[in-house]
Amino acid sequence: MTLSAVEAAPKAELHIHLEGSLEPDMLLALAARNQVTIPYANADELRAAYDFADLQEFLELYWAGQSVLRTERDFYDLTHAYLARAHRDNVVHVEAHLLPQGHTPRGVPFGAVLDGALAAFDDARHAFGITGGIILGLNRHESQDEALAVLRSAQPWRDRILALGLEGPEKGNPPSKFTQVYDQARDWGWHLTAHAGEEGPPDYIVEALDVLKVERIDHGVRCEQSPALVRRLAEQGVPLTVCPLSNVMLKVFPALAQHNLRRLLQAGLCVTVNSDDPPYFGGYVNANYTQSAAALGLSAAEQRRLVRNGFVAAFIDDAQRRRCLHDLDAAWPPP
Ligand code: HPA
Numbered sequence: 001m002t003l004s005a006v007e008a009a010p011k012a013e014l015h016i017h018l019e020g021s022l023e024p025d026m027l028l029a030l031a032a033r034n035q036v037t038i039p040y041a042n043a044d045e046l047r048a049a050y051d052f053a054d055l056q057e058f059l060e061l062y063w064a065g066q067s068v069l070r071t072e073r074d075f076y077d078l079t080h081a082y083l084a085r086a087h088r089d090n091v092v093h094v095e096a097h098l099l100p101q102g103h104t105p106r107g108v109p110f111g112a113v114l115d116g117a118l119a120a121f122d123d124a125r126h127a128f129g130i131t132g133g134i135i136l137g138l139n140r141h142e143s144q145d146e147a148l149a150v151l152r153s154a155q156p157w158r159d160r161i162l163a164l165g166l167e168g169p170e171k172g173n174p175p176s177k178f179t180q181v182y183d184q185a186r187d188w189g190w191h192l193t194a195h196a197g198e199e200g201p202p203d204y205i206v207e208a209l210d211v212l213k214v215e216r217i218d219h220g221v222r223c224e225q226s227p228a229l230v231r232r233l234a235e236q237g238v239p240l241t242v243c244p245l246s247n248v249m250l251k252v253f254p255a256l257a258q259h260n261l262r263r264l265l266q267a268g269l270c271v272t273v274n275s276d277d278p279p280y281f282g283g284y285v286n287a288n289y290t291q292s293a294a295a296l297g298l299s300a301a302e303q304r305r306l307v308r309n310g311f312v313a314a315f316i317d318d319a320q321r322r323r324c325l326h327d328l329d330a331a332w333p334p335p
């Protein structure tokens with residue numbers, strides 16, 4: 001099968017939750033390996049449950065699924081499987097969310113989560129040439145004190161973590177709840193991002209920018225409810241890590257054909273395309289590109305712009321950005 005230009009192009013993935021890359025087959029295998037009981041007999045039963053009314057319904061199933069992850073080896077295997085799969089989509093740079101608060105309350109050591117994932121990143125760099133790292137995620141429905149405790153636990157890995165992120169149920173949990181945590185991470189030299197404007201209002205995007213001082217916004221699609229905010233995001237070049245298939249599965253948009261990806265791109269925003277939680281939402285990064293392109297009638301130039309934006313938005317230094325953009329030019333020359 002010949003690949004389309006967008007499928008063949010080198011790409012960055014900036015919004016993927018490692019726990020959300022857990023495929024049904026691996027979930028069942030880990031349940032057996034760790035003797036964790038789950039209420040599904042086989043992968044088909046699990047897949048049949050992937051039908052969500054909203055973010056909250058998804059999160060409940062997603063959190064239940066994570067209960068099979070227990071050991072450093074599990075986190076290695078999970079991360080390795082995702083990176084190998086991303087490599088098949090010609091992803092060359094990955095910035096992946098990882099959520100210790102999803103695991104440490106079950107007695108999983110903080111180090112097992114981090115060391116397992118980091119070792120898989122080290123191996124993927126050698127095996128596939130994939131660069132990137134970990135975005136330490138925080139659960140936004142938990143308290144700032146709990147988030148500060150996560151940061152204290154992360155101190156020994158401080159130099160190996162790329163960025164701080166914020167995820168979980170958005171409504172009622174505004175970014176400003178985490179001001180101190182973000183101040184601390186900024187002092188450590190971490191990059192900063194936060195989920196905002198997925199289900200929550202445009203004000204949450206403004207807070208993430210003005211109070212947490214994030215460099216980019218995860219999702220952010222609800223910015224469209226505020227024309228002033230759309231203009232600001234365009235003028236300031238704030239990237240959005242958009243996840244089209246996720247947005248349809250979680251009913252942020254009724255269908256891909258109604259997604260605002262193309263309008264935001266035409267408004268001059270630095271929109272990027274990502275997969276969020278691929279087995280739950282029905283596709284890895286290439287599927288997000290090709291299905292969006294088909295549903296929205298994206299031109300080749302628009303698709304290329306989205307790919308290019310991934311490298312513009314990545315938390316990489318200027319030399320690496322130049323190399324990535326050069327490699328993209330070579331693989332897919334500008335029109
Ligand atoms: O799309 C999401 N939103 C919030 N939290 C999440 N955790 C995994 N995916 C998501």
Ligand SMILES: [Zn+2]
Nearest residue numbers: 017195218276
């Ligand atoms: Zn997400």
